[in-house]
Amino acid sequence: MKIYDTGDVRLHYRADGPRDGAPVVFANSLGTDMRLWDPILPLLPEGLRIIRYDKRGHGLSSCPPAPYSMGALITDVERLLDFLEVRQCVFVGLSIGGMIAQGLATKRLDLIRAMVLSNTAAKIGNPDMWSERIAAVEAGGVESLADAVMERWFSPGFRARPELELWRNMLVRGEDAGYAGCSAAISGTDFYTPTAALRLPVLGIAGSDDGSTPPDLVRETVELIPASKFHLIRKAGHLPCVEQPEEYARVLTDFLKGVGHV
Numbered sequence: 593m594k595i596y597d598t599g600d601v602r603l604h605y606r607a608d609g610p611r612d613g614a615p616v617v618f619a620n621s622l623g624t625d626m627r628l629w630d631p632i633l634p635l636l637p638e639g640l641r642i643i644r645y646d647k648r649g650h651g652l653s654s655c656p657p658a659p660y661s662m663g664a665l666i667t668d669v670e671r672l673l674d675f676l677e678v679r680q681c682v683f684v685g686l687s688i689g690g691m692i693a694q695g696l697a698t699k700r701l702d703l704i705r706a707m708v709l710s711n712t713a714a715k716i717g718n719p720d721m722w723s724e725r726i727a728a729v730e731a732g733g734v735e736s737l738a739d740a741v742m743e744r745w746f747s748p749g750f751r752a753r754p755e756l757e758l759w760r761n762m763l764v765r766g767e768d769a770g771y772a773g774c775s776a777a778i779s780g781t782d783f784y785t786p787t788a789a790l791r792l793p794v795l796g797i798a799g800s801d802d803g804s805t806p807p808d809l810v811r812e813t814v815e816l817i818p819a820s821k822f823h824l825i826r827k828a829g830h831l832p833c834v835e836q837p838e839e840y841a842r843v844l845t846d847f848l849k850g851v852g853h854v
């Protein structure tokens with residue numbers, strides 16, 4: 593188990609693969625930890641340096657009191673990547689992880705040579721929606737939201753499968769303060785202008801049944817960046833790396849090849 597103390601927070605992370613391998617960094621979504629990527633990692637080419645981490649308030653990382661700012665979430669991973677001496681990675685961010693990707697690329701383009709914006713947008717929801725969600729977590733914990741979250745995370749077909757319980761467990765066993773803290777960070781974020789100024793290779797990935805960041809919203813953000821690519825995964829909700837891992841890994845691998853990372 594690896595832990596890095598940024599000075600503000602202790603981040604749980606993993607770095608797998610050869611130290612001199614081409615780096616691919618994964619940032620996961622609200623209410624998930626780094627196990628989100630488990631279904632696709634065995635399907636990626638060998639020789640990559642795969643870096644995953646639990647953002648603050650999630651997984652095994654420490655949980656400062658809510659609220660968090662998007663700037664703090666970006667600084668956390670910036671410090672981690674500097675510590676690991678990562679440069680020119682492909683950064684794969686899903687949902688809030690994709691917001692972190694946009695912010696990090698804006699701040700430190702030396703760290704990122706290409707990025708995957710998966711099930712994300714420059715702006716997700718609106719402040720009223722996030723205030724309601726934070727109030728619900730404060731009143732009844734993440735458990736009180738869990739059934740509604742499952743409907744956004746997964747397509748109807750997946751929700752009928754026994755694995756649903758495992759992913760629900762990941763959500764409800766997480767820290768309420770971590771969920772509320774990151775919700776506040778999303779609420780305060782609108783990256784429309786900085787993301788439109790980005791110039792790097794970008795792949796957008798959307799899920800046909802995504803109840804949080806529907807395909808048109810993902811496409812709108814990705815198309816802010818010239819020459820970006822977009823891929824729609826059918827029969828998948830907000831977490832297509834879980835529902836359709838083969839397709840997700842294939843599209844990601846093709847992108848890595850296209851940018852010369854493998």
Ligand SMILES: O=C(O)CC1=CCC(=O)O1
Nearest residue numbers: 621622687688741744804
């Ligand atoms: O709506 C959800 O619960 C999913 C989600 C929104 C932002 C994020 O990171 O996950």
